[in-house]
Amino acid sequence: MRTPPSERTEGSKESILRSARLEIAENGILGLRVAEVAAGANCSITQIYRYFGDRNGLLARVLGDMYEEVVCGSTQAYQAAIFAHDVITVDILVDALPPMFQVNSAANQGVRLQILAASVTNEPLHRRLEEITRAEWDAWEAGLDEVERRLAPGERFDRRVFTMILATQLPYYRNLMGDKGFTAEEFRQFLRDKMSS
DSSP: OOOOHHHHHHHHHHHHHHHHHHHHHHHTTTTOOHHHHHHHHTSOHHHHHHHHSSHHHHHHHHHHHHHHHHHHHHHHHHHHHHTTSSSBOHHHHHHTSOOTTSHHHHHHHHHHHHHHHHHTTOHHHHHHHHHHHHHHHHHHHHHHHHHHHHBOTTOOOOTHIIIIIITTOOTHHHHHTGGGSOOHHHHHHHHHHHHTO
């Protein structure tokens, strides 16, 4: 029995996307070559352009997917840690933060920064990141509404800390400061102070 054309197309797209991810992992975003992606996916360059329009379209899809995985995964893990508690305190909010100073978190920040840099000159990617960011903002807003509903009696919580500091901060910059940067505990204490003031 032959595979229906729609299933063959989707399978081909998936193999192209897998190949593009491998190329990015090996050569970086700037080093991605469509010919190498085609060779890795066992397809033609023409087929890639038919599915994704051009190199920017391919990058918009692959990098948008990668960005969404990093950002949404981080948000989901954080909210799961918070909402495991029936009553929420500022300490729970701070202690549930991802371990942003660990190696894998720094690597995720590096990927995120590369994707953001690529979006400056790639309009389809920029639009995709805007969509993802707005959806994440809505998820944060709904999450913060739930935090306020579950806040322990007597606890005060300033949600601007999330919307103005956590949602926009990039711990990657702290890594660039080396020993002049702040520690994880200093950052957590800063957040405790700001959230409860």
